[in-house]
Amino acid sequence: MSHDIAALLDGVRALVNDALPLLEARRYDITLKADGSPVTQADIFLEDKLTSWLAERLPGLVVIGEETFDGLATADGNNGWVAVLDPIDGTENFCSGLKEWGVSLSIWRGRQHAGSLLMLPELAEHMMTGRPIRRVRSRITGYSSSIVPEIIGGISEGGEARIFGCAVYNVFNVVRGALARFVNPKGACSWDLLAGLMLAREHGCDVSIDGVQFDGSFLEPDRRYRVDIRHRYDLHSG
Structure with missing residues (x-):
């Protein structure tokens, strides 16, 4: 990853951390989407803020964001910058006053990965491309909160299991070893997953x-x- 992208991701971290009081002020201003899931004014505010900030620094940027995706934006035929963004993953947690929510950002140039960032802002944790992490050890399997028979079967088989309600939180912790495994058999969207998957591969x-x-x-x-x-x-040793 170039130093420019590393600096960009650090800038995003600073922006999100500085915005926390503004997110808190919008945390419980909730509406429901067509699928019944919640969206807060904090989600919308942060996506707009990050989109504008990134666009000023990456000319021609296409942003694929959870709250603004219109079904048309794609990386096809685009050799320029693409950002895949979930400003607040785990909104159900966030608007319930829980701290287990996260920010997911993956930057691409055309279809080449440039760098990715996961943040857990209220837990003061982050992970980004090219940075070392401290690994731990666990026996726990984390499951998606989208309950399907495969999850019920997995939990009933025994062993340690957790449902946290936030893909960023789950992927962050399986990458560092605090979860042994993360399973989502129903499926999630690219803005939920892409940054974390690239860090998991790394x-x-x-x-x-x-x-x-x-x-x-x-x-x-x-x-x-x-x-x-x-x-x-x-x-890994240890």
Whole structure:
């Protein structure tokens, strides 16, 4: 990753942290989307703020954001900058006053990955391309909160299981080893997953998308992807 992209991602971190009081002021201003899921004015505010800030620094930028995606934006035929953004992943947690929510940002030039960032702002945690992480060890499997029979079956088989309600939180923790595995058999969108999947590959996790090993390709925004990520403890000492 170039130093410019590293500096850009650090700038995003600073912007999000500085915006926390403004997000808090909008945290409980909630409306429901057509699918019944919540969106807060904080989601909308932060996506707008990050989109404007990034566009000033990456000429011709196309932003694929959860709150503004219109079904048309794509990386096809675009050799310029593309940002895949979820400003607040885990909105149900966020608007319930929980701290387990995150920001997901993946920057691409055409279809080449430039850098990715995961943030857990209220937990003061982040992970980004090219930066070392401190690994831990766990027996826990994290599951998506989109309950389907595969999740019920997995939990009923025994072992340690958790449902956190935030893809960023789950992927962040499986990459660092605080979860042994993260499973989402129903599927999630590219803005939920892409940054975390690229970081999982960087740090040696086994990553499966729709039952096939993930090769680091760009994920299209108009569909859902089923995910299974395992931390490779055998690759790391301690």
